Amino acid sequence: NFGKPDYQAHAEEFEMLAKGAGAEVVATVMAKRDKPDAAYFIGSGKLEEAVLLAQSSDVDIILFDQALSPAQQRNLERAFNLRVVDRVALILDIFALRAKSHEGKLQVELAQLQHLMTRLTRMWTHLERQRGGIGMRGPGEAQLEMDKRMIGDKVKVLRERLSKVERQRTTQRRSRARGGTMSVSLVGYTNAGKSTLFNALTRAGAYAADQLFATLDTTTRRIWIEGAGQVVVSDTVGFIRDLPTTLIAAFKATLEETVQADLLLHVIDASSPQRDEQILEVNKVLEEIGAKDIPCILVYNKIDAVGYEPKIERNEEGRIVRVFVSALDRTGLDGLRGAIAEAKEKIGNNVASLKN
Ligand code: GDP
Incomplete structure (x- = not known):
């Protein structure tokens, strides 16, 4: 929590979020910095402390109470050798668990796909760079295009379905208003x-x-x-x-x-x-x-x-x-x-x- 005064309360709220997603909180690490680290979000000292803590306890997943860039998330996953989930993904996950109505489910799915879309490009770009780009460019680009198109199509279908539900909702509202x-x-x-x-x-x-x-x-x-x-x-x-x-x-x-x-x-x-x-x-x-x-x-x-x-x-x-x-x-x-x-x-x- 950067420069936020009541980080203790925020930590408690975050713990509640984690529990809401079905996680059991084993340990919490607080980091205070003026500015997030570009590569790992947290400083190297904190990272070391957290990695040691994760290794000594039986941890399956690392949750971050901040939005991470795709690069930060990747670096952290490598450092921990565990799955790392940021605040945005965590909230989306909880929404996915809780949505009950048809409309709610559509809305969550749409948000998740959009979130995925922003990460996809960077994921492939990263893979290409990692292998020096050699032999990856052709298939990598084709795969990225395919994935993007598939998600794009799905987003379109979801949008159409949602706007249909929305129209029904508006009709209901109008008939109420008339009364x-x-x-x-x-x-x-x-x-x-x-x-x-x-x-x-x-x-x-x-x-x-x-x-x-x-x-x-x-x-x-x-x-x-x-x-x-x-x-x-x-x-x-x-x-x-x-x-x-x-x-x-x-x-x-x-x-x-x-x-x-x-x-x-x-x-x-x-x-x-x-x-x-x-x-x-x-x-x-x-x-x-x-x-x-x-x-x-x-x-x-x-x-x-x-x-x-x-x-x-x-x-x-x-x-x-x-x-x-x-x-x-x-x-x-x-x-x-x-x-x-x-x-x-x-x-x-x-x-x-x-x-x-
Ligand atoms: P929502 O997320 O705003 O819909 O909140 P809920 O209605 O689910 O309530 C959240 C929690 O606060 C539950 O544990 C409730 O039992 C509790 N709660 C709600 N109203 C009151 C109240 O008037 N007094 C107390 N002490 N607890 C309340």
Whole structure:
């Protein structure tokens, strides 16, 4: 972690990511440098220490909490004589494990192929150089072209399938909008408690787990809220810092649900020491997907863990900006429902006109 202040917390989060991918963490090595090493990312001293540690423990794989260049990854694999996986590949792997819907699976596959594509060229270039290029140029180039074309074709097929699913989604959304139903999207940092809150609000059994990325696919349910009437609530994918850009692109369709919402509930883990950093990360993603102007209520969740009481906070204009709840204990939920109803009243007049 370069120049980042709370590397301890980042290390813990990374450990959770590793566990999410099914790894058992044997040892952690922290490296602090001003600038990553071009060849190995970490310095030679750290590398030696890590290699010795890996050799003395029963290690199968080395995980890096950073994005590695293909060259760095290759050099490290040689130094460790083990498979080396960087943060981007790890996150893609977890997404691949967790995707449940047809659309989610397509999106992950697309992101993985795109990630592979960027490495492929360099892999072949490297092979050619390694053998002095002699005798490799012809077949190497042909093979590279073939691999690229095959992946390119696959990417095209996936894109077409995805846009079909997207069109269906848009149709569904339109028919909802015509009914004047308000749509609410839960957004937030991974593990903030979105699924738990979604369940508490809708009393459905969506999957909630102490794992990063438990939710990959948007789940949508209709609920009735006193004073707001029919409301469609969507639980969306959790945001996390340094989300690979290929993933953001692949999940555009899923995130579009968020962009189209009338109201966002930004769920925050009030008990996390990193909560302010996490709020900023989520806001960054919201801006990236063009959702930053949607009315938003900050929902401070897990108040049971920090001993806060349920409450509602308003700004100077009297608009509700913060609601404190515990999704686990189901406290503060009436306040949240009231806040949704109030928001509907404020934006209600615009909903119908905006959607038509
Ligand atoms: P998501 O990734 O945002 O969907 O988060 P989840 O709903 O899967 O919850 C992540 C973890 O936080 C789970 O272990 C939940 O049981 C826990 N959690 C969720 N809400 C609360 C809460 O209000 N209080 C406490 N103490 N834990 C919570």
